Amino acid sequence: MVAIKFCGLSRAEDVEAAAAAGARYVGFVFFAKSPRCVSIEQARDLALEVPMGIAKVGLVVNPSDADLDAIIAAVPLDIIQLHGSESPERVAEVKARYGLPVMKAVGISSAEDLPQLDAYAAVADQILLDAKPPKGADLPGGNGLAFDWRLIAGRDWTVPWMLAGGLTPQNAAEAVRMTGAQQVDVSSGVEGARGVKDAGKIADFAAALT
Numbered sequence: 001m002v003a004i005k006f007c008g009l010s011r012a013e014d015v016e017a018a019a020a021a022g023a024r025y026v027g028f029v030f031f032a033k034s035p036r037c038v039s040i041e042q043a044r045d046l047a048l049e050v051p052m053g054i055a056k057v058g059l060v061v062n063p064s065d066a067d068l069d070a071i072i073a074a075v076p077l078d079i080i081q082l083h084g085s086e087s088p089e090r091v092a093e094v095k096a097r098y099g100l101p102v103m104k105a106v107g108i109s110s111a112e113d114l115p116q117l118d119a120y121a122a123v124a125d126q127i128l129l130d131a132k133p134p135k136g137a138d139l140p141g142g143n144g145l146a147f148d149w150r151l152i153a154g155r156d157w158t159v160p161w162m163l164a165g166g167l168t169p170q171n172a173a174e175a176v177r178m179t180g181a182q183q184v185d186v187s188s189g190v191e192g193a194r195g196v197k198d199a200g201k202i203a204d205f206a207a208a209l210t
């Protein structure tokens with residue numbers, strides 16, 4: 001069974017839809033430029049709605065310790081997702097400082113992007129393989145773009161990994177078939193409008209993988 005992370009949830013009904021669809025993870029985005037950005041207070045309220053057994057992931061981009069201190073103190077997170085240009089050293093530092101598992105997102109657009117995955121796998125608890133954002137994009141993730149899945153066909157890493165980028169109810173099964181991913185992450189592909197999740201698409205996405 002493929003584990004699904006629904007990312008960028010911002011309303012209680014999104015959490016409910018993700019849980020009903022069998023989510024293994026839900027993600028809350030703390031990045032001001034994102035249409036999915038939630039405040040610390042919103043995230044705390046949403047996190048309290050998440051049923052047991054679903055991991056609550058806090059997504060941050062090049063956060064300072066002060067940013068993380070404020071989030072971790074208020075929101076009962078299970079995993080920190082680093083989605084910026086954090087170095088492997090910074091990943092290790094965040095993991096040690098907070099004692100929480102860290103998932104490091106890495107942008108992929110060509111074979112040259114693959115070697116760094118090993119360096120991150122050596123320090124992170126999980127790695128997330130996402131499409132590299134186009135030059136000048138406002139967001140480092142959540143752009144609804146896929147990378148060439150053939151780049152990672154048959155590959156594996158020393159820690160659990162998650163496939164992300166441009167997944168939809170229509171292409172998710174094919175993506176899993178081509179890459180062998182056991183875990184997937186989706187945001188734009190289950191939205192009715194930019195930044196607004198659609199319960200029907202969330203259900204369709206999960207159904208496509210069962």
Ligand SMILES: O=C(O)c1ccccc1NCC(=O)[C@H](O)[C@H](O)COP(=O)(O)O
Pocket residue numbers: 007008027029031034035036037059061083130139140141142143144145146164165166167185186187188189
């Ligand atoms: O989703 C965002 O708005 C976002 C903002 C800043 C950094 C990362 C962001 N999303 C990262 C995710 O985990 C997405 O789920 C992943 O990039 C896949 O997104 P999509 O292609 O839209 O499914």
